[in-house]
Amino acid sequence: MNSTDGLCSRDLDSVIKTKMSALGIDLGGTKLSAAVVCEHKLVSETRQLPTPSGAQNIIASILELIDHFRGEHLLAGVGIATAGIVNAQTGEVVGSTGNLPGWEGTPIKTIIEGRTMLPVHVENDANAAAYGECRAGHLEGKECIVAVTLGTGIGVGIVLKGQLYRGAHWAAGECGHIRISMDNRRLCTCGLWDCWEAYASGRGLKATAEEMVAGLRPDQSQLAHAACELDTRTIVQAAKNGDTVAKRAMLLWHEHICNGLVCLAHTLDPDCFLVTGGLSQVVDFPLLRELVADRTLSRVCEKLEIHPSILGEAAGMIGAAYLVLDSVVERIGH
Amino acid sequence: MNSTDGLCSRDLDSVIKTKMSALGIDLGGTKLSAAVVCEHKLVSETRQLPTPSGAQNIIASILELIDHFRGEHLLAGVGIATAGIVNAQTGEVVGSTGNLPGWEGTPIKTIIEGRTMLPVHVENDANAAAYGECRAGHLEGKECIVAVTLGTGIGVGIVLKGQLYRGAHWAAGECGHIRISMDNRRLCTCGLWDCWEAYASGRGLKATAEEMVAGLRPDQSQLAHAACELDTRTIVQAAKNGDTVAKRAMLLWHEHICNGLVCLAHTLDPDCFLVTGGLSQVVDFPLLRELVADRTLSRVCEKLEIHPSILGEAAGMIGAAYLVLDSVVERIGH
Numbered sequence: 001m002n003s004t005d006g007l008c009s010r011d012l013d014s015v016i017k018t019k020m021s022a023l024g025i026d027l028g029g030t031k032l033s034a035a036v037v038c039e040h041k042l043v044s045e046t047r048q049l050p051t052p053s054g055a056q057n058i059i060a061s062i063l064e065l066i067d068h069f070r071g072e073h074l075l076a077g078v079g080i081a082t083a084g085i086v087n088a089q090t091g092e093v094v095g096s097t098g099n100l101p102g103w104e105g106t107p108i109k110t111i112i113e114g115r116t117m118l119p120v121h122v123e124n125d126a127n128a129a130a131y132g133e134c135r136a137g138h139l140e141g142k143e144c145i146v147a148v149t150l151g152t153g154i155g156v157g158i159v160l161k162g163q164l165y166r167g168a169h170w171a172a173g174e175c176g177h178i179r180i181s182m183d184n185r186r187l188c189t190c191g192l193w194d195c196w197e198a199y200a201s202g203r204g205l206k207a208t209a210e211e212m213v214a215g216l217r218p219d220q221s222q223l224a225h226a227a228c229e230l231d232t233r234t235i236v237q238a239a240k241n242g243d244t245v246a247k248r249a250m251l252l253w254h255e256h257i258c259n260g261l262v263c264l265a266h267t268l269d270p271d272c273f274l275v276t277g278g279l280s281q282v283v284d285f286p287l288l289r290e291l292v293a294d295r296t297l298s299r300v301c302e303k304l305e306i307h308p309s310i311l312g313e314a315a316g317m318i319g320a321a322y323l324v325l326d327s328v329v330e331r332i333g334h
Numbered sequence: 335m336n337s338t339d340g341l342c343s344r345d346l347d348s349v350i351k352t353k354m355s356a357l358g359i360d361l362g363g364t365k366l367s368a369a370v371v372c373e374h375k376l377v378s379e380t381r382q383l384p385t386p387s388g389a390q391n392i393i394a395s396i397l398e399l400i401d402h403f404r405g406e407h408l409l410a411g412v413g414i415a416t417a418g419i420v421n422a423q424t425g426e427v428v429g430s431t432g433n434l435p436g437w438e439g440t441p442i443k444t445i446i447e448g449r450t451m452l453p454v455h456v457e458n459d460a461n462a463a464a465y466g467e468c469r470a471g472h473l474e475g476k477e478c479i480v481a482v483t484l485g486t487g488i489g490v491g492i493v494l495k496g497q498l499y500r501g502a503h504w505a506a507g508e509c510g511h512i513r514i515s516m517d518n519r520r521l522c523t524c525g526l527w528d529c530w531e532a533y534a535s536g537r538g539l540k541a542t543a544e545e546m547v548a549g550l551r552p553d554q555s556q557l558a559h560a561a562c563e564l565d566t567r568t569i570v571q572a573a574k575n576g577d578t579v580a581k582r583a584m585l586l587w588h589e590h591i592c593n594g595l596v597c598l599a600h601t602l603d604p605d606c607f608l609v610t611g612g613l614s615q616v617v618d619f620p621l622l623r624e625l626v627a628d629r630t631l632s633r634v635c636e637k638l639e640i641h642p643s644i645l646g647e648a649a650g651m652i653g654a655a656y657l658v659l660d661s662v663v664e665r666i667g668h
Contacts, residue, residue, distance in 0.1 A: 085633050095633040143502040156601075165494070167603025168477040171634045174600045179593055179629060182515050192629060259513055263597045266508045267490075269501025295513060295526060299419050299429040300505045 020076040022325045023069050024317030025062060026125065027051065027082040029099030029152075032058070034065040035314070036073045037321035040136040042314055044069060055106040066116055076328050077119035078112060079320030081128035085171050088323075091122035094170060121324035125149070125316050126173055127164050129309075130157025132319025133274050137310050144270040147309075148175075149277035150257070153189075154197040158268065164323075176201070180259045196263075199256035202232045202279050208256070209235045209249040221245035236282045254284060258291040265292065265300050276309030283308070354410040356659045357403050358651030359396060360459065361385065361416040363433030363486070366392070368399040369648070370407045371655035374470040376648055378403060389440040400450055410662050411453035412446060413654030415462035419505050422657075425456035428504060455658035459483070459650050460507055461498050463643075464491025466653025467608045471644050478604040481649075482509075483611035484591070487523075488531040492602065498657075510535070514593045530597075533590035536566045536613050542590070543569045543583040555579035570616045588618060592625040599626065599634050610643035617642070 021038040032051050036044035047068060049061050066078055084103065085095025091109020093100075112120045123131070130147035139145050140162030149155040154176035158165040166172050176197035177190060186207060188195035198204050209223055209230055216224040222238045223230060223245055238246035261273060275283055285308060293301045311318055355372040366385050370378035381402060383395050400412055418437065419429025425443020427434075446454045457465070464481030473479050474496030483489040488510035492499040500506050510531035511524060520541060522529035532538050543557055543564055550558040556572045557564060557579055572580035595607060609617055619642060627635045645652055 095631070144506075158601075160494075160499070168605040169603055169633065169637050171603040171631070172478075172601065174603070174631055174634060177600045177631055177634075178597045179514070180516060182589070182593060190631060192631070255516070259516060263512045264601060266511045267492075267506065267598060267601055269503055269505040269508070271502040297429070297505070297508055297511055297524060297526070299503065300508060300511075303503050 020325055020328070021073055022077045022079055022321040022328075023066060023073075023075050024314075024319075024321035025065060025078065025080045026128075026316035026320065027058065027062075027080060027100070028125070029083060032061055032065070033313075033317060034069065035317050036069055036075070037079075037318050037325075040132075040318060040322075042317065044073065046314075046317075051100070053101070055102045058100070058103065059106070059108070059111055062112060063115055066112070066118070070116075075118060077121065077321075077324035078116065079128070079317075079322070079324040080108060080112070080120065080122045081125040081316040081320040082108070082122060083125055085174070086122055086124045086127075087170050088121070088123055088127075088164075088166060091120060093122075119324055119328055121320065121327055123164075123320055123323055124155070124157070124170075124173070126155025127157040127166070128317075128319035128323065129155070129276055129311075129315035130159050130173075130274070130319065131164055131323055132311055132315040132317070132321075133276065133309060134159045134162065135322045136315075136318060137274075139272070142271040144268050145272050145274065146264055146268060146270045147274040147276055147315075148261070148264075150201060150275060150279035150283070151277040152202050154201045154260070155277075156264070175260060175264060178260050178263050180256070180263070196256070196260040200253065200260055204256060205232055205235060205249065205253045205279075206230055208252050209246065212245050212249055216245065223249075232279065232282070250284075251287075254287050254291060257283070257288060258295060261288075261292050261306070262295045265296050265304060269300055270304065272305040272307060274307055274309055276312070276315055278313070280308050354659055354662070355407055356411045356413055356655040356662075357400060357407075357409050358648075358653070358655035359399060359412065359414045360462075360650035360654065361392065361396075361414060361434075362459070363417060366395055366399070367647075367651060368403065369651050370403055370409070371413075371652050371659075374466075374652060374656075376651065378407065380648075380651075385434070387435070389436045392434070392437065393440070393442070393445055396446060397449055400446070400452070404450075409452060411455065411655075411658035412450065413462070413651075413656070413658040414442060414446070414454065414456045415459040415650035415654040416442070416456060417459055419508070420456055420458045420461075421504050422455070422457055422461075422498075422500060425454060427456075453658055453662055455654065455661055457498075457654055457657055458489070458491070458504075458507070460489025461491040461500065462651075462653035462657065463489070463610055463645075463649035464493050464507075464608070464653065465498055465657055466645055466649040466651075466655075467610065467643060468493045468496065469656045470649075470652060471608075473606070476605040478602050479606050479608065480598055480602060480604045481608040481610055481643075482595070482598075484535060484609060484613040484617070485611040486536050488535045488594070489611075490598070509594060509598060512594050512597050514590070514597070530590070530594040534587065534594055538590060539566055539569060539583065539587045539613075540564055542586050543580065546579050546583055550579065557583075566613065566616075584618075585621075588621050588625060591617070591622060592629060595622075595626050595640070596629045599630050599638060603634055604638065606639040606641060608641055608643055610646070610649050612647070614642050
């Protein structure tokens with residue numbers, strides 16, 4: 001902003017910032033969700049499509065969603081949160097994601113901007129969720145906010161003084177692959193051993209329960225019945241019903257979540273962990289806080305907060321939308 | 335800097351920056367080292383005193399060192415690198431360090447500035463070393479440089495785009511206390527279990543070798559002789575002599591160093607790890623690089639560099655001196 005026309009354009013900025021809308025799109029392995037975002041919330045219905053296979057088909061679905069919302073809303077841009085390591089400058093997925101074969105290397109931003117003439121920002125989904133949580137929670141002034149997305153895998157987004165920290169090669173926050181054991185005990189889907197997400201994700205909880213029920217009789221645990229088709233919901237429900245094995249699996253899962261948080265706490269010394277993603281709903285926060293306090297230097301944990309997500313499943317869409325809105329405001333302002 | 339007198343004051347800045355000297359002081363548990371720093375190197379002899387006990391005596395020794403060097407050098411300031419968690423704004427140790435009893439809470443900056451009328455900057459020693467390495471290696475433009483100091487314990491300094499990252503409560507880089515195992519196998523001096531430094535520091539290497547030689551006969555390993563008084567030098571020498579047990583202990587030590595680096599790599603995605611501290615001299619860098627590559631996502635490790643320190647033992651003094659010089663230049667420039 002030019003300093004000579006300070007107040008005026010600052011007012012304009014603030015009006016633009018609060019009133020502009022953007023489309024937020026969240027691209028996961030199974031579904032593609034989109035909604036219009038304004039003032040840190042969704043202001044349209046959320047439209048979902050099953051994620052098609054192949055880059056061309058995904059691009060076609062994204063264009064279809066943009067066309068749909070464009071008819072009814074004045075959009076200042078499109079923000080896309082996607083699985084995978086993303087070069088946020090070029091808007092391209094540069095690190096493979098097993099869930100979206102063929103997606104790596106697609107120049108998403110260039111294609112969508114060319115076809116829609118709208119500004120587009122592409123971001124890693126955990127980063128977008130972290131940014132959304134920060135903006136909606138007015139946490140931009142904080143030194144360090146770390147959002148941990150617990151789902152099938154684990155994603156982490158790091159926000160330093162209101163800005164996403166993306167690392168030297170766009171791969172910061174690939175904390176799902178922090179190594180939390182020395183024993184090559186459990187193989188991760190990425191091919192490495194003992195990754196945090198092999199234990200603390202939904203897949204990890206399932207693996208822990210499966211190890212525990214192997215060889216048990218149905219009268220010893222409800223889970224022994226369902227051993228071949230265990231899912232996180234079954235485990236959570238059995239624990240609620242008082243099943244000893246399921247309760248123990250849930251406790252171990254909390255310890256596993258804790259172990260990764262302890263690494264992040266001693267490295268980044270954050271103000272706050274925000275735990276988001278589908279599985280955050282079954283996290284016992286008082287227990288998790290107690291475990292982290294027990295395994296962290298007092299100086300690091302005494303002021304460290306651990307909270308559930310504010311935005312829930314909308315975090316990725318809201319964050320992606322705000323990343324494009326902020327870039328538009330920045331371009332107008334300068 | 336005011337833009338109207340741009341070139342002129344920029345030239346002045348650059349002259350001031352390159353030609354000013356400061357005293358760099360490195361305060362460790364056993365010794366207090368000081369030397370005059372200019373143009374990223376020591377320009378005086380290094381003076382060492384044994385670290386006295388008690389805050390008052392440490393302050394007296396620091397003042398004695400400043401007085402000594404002041405007689406012969408024009409000092410623009412004093413930089414002090416100290417063990418412990420440091421509030422770099424107030425210049426006070428805010429987190430205890432077992433090696434310096436009574437040091438926590440001492441308003442170091444205020445006292446030394448009051449007594450010498452020189453600008454003083456106080457910094458955590460691992461942070462100061464990281465800053466020194468960055469400045470001397472002209473790495474200020476890099477996204478992320480992580481300096482890992484391997485000594486009796488482990489300290490980590492994180493430099494993001496040329497600036498130290500200190501965390502929300504001054505405790506960033508307390509990575510010696512990253513938890514690298516799930517089994518409560520080894521107790522750290524901090525009271526937590528399975529901290530990285532309980533394995534990958536000098537103390538950790540010693541503990542690993544001690545575990546291995548317990549019950550061995552002298553004809554099975556040279557180390558069995560020295561079991562009660564094992565030190566890192568003995569272990570390194572025995573490994574060089576071909577002792578199987580010592581060689582295995584050294585390999586395990588490299589794996590332990592690797593495990594912490596893997597956590598940091600997936601979290602921060604740095605351009606480079608700089609391995610510094612006394613023990614960095616016995617690190618087998620090709621082996622360490624191979625281990626890290628084997629346990630890290632390819633996107634994270636393919637451009638990741640791992641190098642030995644540039645400055646060696648002088649890193650803390652040089653970094654501390656540059657932190658105070660940079661703050662002086664900043665004050666002049668604005």
